[in-house]
Amino acid sequence: MTPNLVYVVVIGVLFAAGVSMLLERSLTRVLMGMILLGNGVNLLILLGSRAGAPPIVGGAPQAEMADPLPQIMILTAIVITLGMTAFLLALAYRSWAMSGHDEVQDDMEDRRIMLLAERDEGSGTDDTEEQS
Amino acid sequence: MTWLVPLPVTIPLLGAALTLMLAGRPRAQRTISLTALTATLLVSAALLALTTTGGPLVVAVGGWAAPLGIVLVADELAALMLVVSAAVTVCVLIYSIGQGMADGHEETPLSVYHPTYLVLTAGVTNAFLAGDLFNLFVGFEILLVASYVLLTLGGTENRIRAGATYVVVSLLSSVIFLTAIGLIYAATGTLNMAQLAGRLDTLPDHLKLVLQGMLLLAFGIKAAVFPLSSWLPDSYPTAPAPVTAVFAGLLTKVGVYAIIRTETLLFPGGRATVVLLVAALLTMLVGILGAVAQSDIKRLLSFTLVSHIGYLLFGVGLTSRLGMSSAIFYVVHHITVQTTLFLAAGLIEKRGGSTALDRLGGLARLNPVLAIAFLIPALNLAGIPPFSGFIGKLGLIEAGVADGGPLAWLLVVGSVLTSLLTLYAIARVWNLAFWRAPHPSMPAPDAGRCPPMMVVPTLALVTLGVALTVVAGPLFEVGDQAAGDLRDRAGYAQAVLGEETP
Numbered sequence: 001m002t003p004n005l006v007y008v009v010v011i012g013v014l015f016a017a018g019v020s021m022l023l024e025r026s027l028t029r030v031l032m033g034m035i036l037l038g039n040g041v042n043l044l045i046l047l048g049s050r051a052g053a054p055p056i057v058g059g060a061p062q063a064e065m066a067d068p069l070p071q072i073m074i075l076t077a078i079v080i081t082l083g084m085t086a087f088l089l090a091l092a093y094r095s096w097a098m099s100g101h102d103e104v105q106d107d108m109e110d111r112r113i114m115l116l117a118e119r120d121e122g123s124g125t126d127d128t129e130e131q132s
Numbered sequence: 133m134t135w136l137v138p139l140p141v142t143i144p145l146l147g148a149a150l151t152l153m154l155a156g157r158p159r160a161q162r163t164i165s166l167t168a169l170t171a172t173l174l175v176s177a178a179l180l181a182l183t184t185t186g187g188p189l190v191v192a193v194g195g196w197a198a199p200l201g202i203v204l205v206a207d208e209l210a211a212l213m214l215v216v217s218a219a220v221t222v223c224v225l226i227y228s229i230g231q232g233m234a235d236g237h238e239e240t241p242l243s244v245y246h247p248t249y250l251v252l253t254a255g256v257t258n259a260f261l262a263g264d265l266f267n268l269f270v271g272f273e274i275l276l277v278a279s280y281v282l283l284t285l286g287g288t289e290n291r292i293r294a295g296a297t298y299v300v301v302s303l304l305s306s307v308i309f310l311t312a313i314g315l316i317y318a319a320t321g322t323l324n325m326a327q328l329a330g331r332l333d334t335l336p337d338h339l340k341l342v343l344q345g346m347l348l349l350a351f352g353i354k355a356a357v358f359p360l361s362s363w364l365p366d367s368y369p370t371a372p373a374p375v376t377a378v379f380a381g382l383l384t385k386v387g388v389y390a391i392i393r394t395e396t397l398l399f400p401g402g403r404a405t406v407v408l409l410v411a412a413l414l415t416m417l418v419g420i421l422g423a424v425a426q427s428d429i430k431r432l433l434s435f436t437l438v439s440h441i442g443y444l445l446f447g448v449g450l451t452s453r454l455g456m457s458s459a460i461f462y463v464v465h466h467i468t469v470q471t472t473l474f475l476a477a478g479l480i481e482k483r484g485g486s487t488a489l490d491r492l493g494g495l496a497r498l499n500p501v502l503a504i505a506f507l508i509p510a511l512n513l514a515g516i517p518p519f520s521g522f523i524g525k526l527g528l529i530e531a532g533v534a535d536g537g538p539l540a541w542l543l544v545v546g547s548v549l550t551s552l553l554t555l556y557a558i559a560r561v562w563n564l565a566f567w568r569a570p571h572p573s574m575p576a577p578d579a580g581r582c583p584p585m586m587v588v589p590t591l592a593l594v595t596l597g598v599a600l601t602v603v604a605g606p607l608f609e610v611g612d613q614a615a616g617d618l619r620d621r622a623g624y625a626q627a628v629l630g631e632e633t634p
Binding site: 044045047049069073077080084095098099104 | 314
């Protein structure tokens with residue numbers, strides 16, 4: 001299909017919203033971001049395919065048929081995203097049950113080694129702080 | 133003999149289904165998963181023998197011919213990777229059975245362990261055999277989903293914390309991969325890798341660079357290449373020892389394998405090789421400097437794992453035949469050695485009660501077998517002469533010197549430096565954990581006894597690592613032949629698509 005502006009803008013907004021949600025601390029928001037990103041990708045795959053009549057033999061001449069392959073890929077991607085959403089939800093719930101909140105925490109070991117490095121006690125001063 | 137090709141994927145999946153049905157019966161589960169993985173190993177060995185003599189084997193799944201249906205392609209590289217990964221998974225499985233029996237908790241969490249482990253194996257083998265970009269994606273998803281479950285096994289607070297980071301980062305890389313697949317399909321109208329090889333060449337350069345960049349970004353996250361590697365040392369060490377071992381051995385290497393395919397079959401040459409070489413250098417140095425700073429054995433090993441991914445990228449980035457064959461040899465060496473080291477770390481945890489270096493000591497006297505099981509693969513990793521690590525590094529350095537460019541020379545220097553720093557890092561572990569007087573908080577000899585079911589597979593992998601030196605000649609030849617095949621894109625296309633090559 002020729003890319004139309006509405007699709008392109010919608011995909012852009014979905015990706016932008018997804019990425020900004022992904023950068024949050026709370027796992028629930030990260031999950032929302034993941035879902036938005038997944039939908040953005042699905043639309044992007046659809047955008048790259050040919051639109052047309054249903055791809056059923058005898059229904060329409062072959063040249064007018066839609067390309068079924070991207071739709072199959074999107075279906076597979078939706079199934080995978082669904083499973084992942086369920087898993088992330090379970091993870092967020094478990095995190096809430098264990099610690100009372102669902103925020104992604106810093107790694108304790110990282111902090112300890114950074115402290116050692118600041119006091120110049122560790123045997124090296126490499127950066128490992130960019131974990132979220 | 134093409135009927136052998138789908139078996140490495142279907143046998144573990146079938147085993148996973150059976151072990152899931154027998155959830156409450158650990159003995160039956162153990163028998164089935166052990167049988168399934170041994171069968172996978174035998175089939176992979178047969179595939180390697182067949183592909184070295186008769187060229188790539190191709191199966192069109194469900195009888196749908198190549199460009200329409202999904203193909204599984206077993207060429208020499210895929211077969212070699214299958215053999216090594218199957219050997220490693222069998223050893224780790226035996227080890228984990230031994231650990232499960234020793235720790236005495238055979239109930240709830242372990243009933244999902246066997247099915248998930250087998251699904252993980254199926255995902256890895258599927259990724260190796262995939263001849264279609266979307267099937268590669270599915271293979272990645274299978275192994276990732278299984279790895280999420282294995283990493284958060286038991287659901288303790290620590291594992292949930294580490295698991296959250298790991299899952300989100302992996303999901304992000306999957307999204308990038310899927311986006312790249314969507315764009316590639318929009319640009320070329322196919323996802324069959326053999327067909328893509330022809331069609332991508334006709335695209336304009338800048339578009340090719342964007343597509344290649346997206347694929348490399350996605351695979352770079354999975355392979356833990358430097359700016360994208362910080363998730364790995366954060367998440368791997370919290371998992372149970374056998375899980376960490378199999379992750380360290382296989383998962384990042386699947387990413388490297390995908391990078392090799394991207395760089396040889398889909399986008400050979402091009403400007404991205406410079407980026408790869410720079411990333412290789414930074415991965416090596418930053419990774420090993422991170423390892424030097426650590427005070428926990430598992431985390432230290434995770435950093436060396438990241439660091440040595442740099443060597444693999446070095447070989448791939450050189451794009452010469454010697455570079456590629458050395459990288460292939462190095463992958464085999466690295467899978468074996470890194471898995472062995474993590475298994476040895478599990479034994480240290482069992483005997484010493486901890487993997488923190490300041491709470492260990494005197495292990496060499498307390499358990500000499502354990503000391504050998506750690507020292508030999510550690511020296512092997514650092515690249516001390518008789519071992520395979522030395523041979524692999526020598527090959528890479530030779531390839532770098534043969535290339536002769538300033539960047540290649542920089543990498544040669546960097547790899548020697550990394551090798552020395554690796555030696556320093558493992559010497560620190562040796563000094564602190566194996567020498568000194570035993571730490572008072574370490575468990576008594578009977579409490580910390582290592583069961584033979586854990587020691588034997590570790591020693592088996594140590595032997596395999598040493599044996600790589602003995603068979604280095606033939607193995608390098610296989611690697612060289614595989615590298616030759618990788619560079620021969622027309623041959624791959626011919627094998628997959630039959631006579632009507634594009």
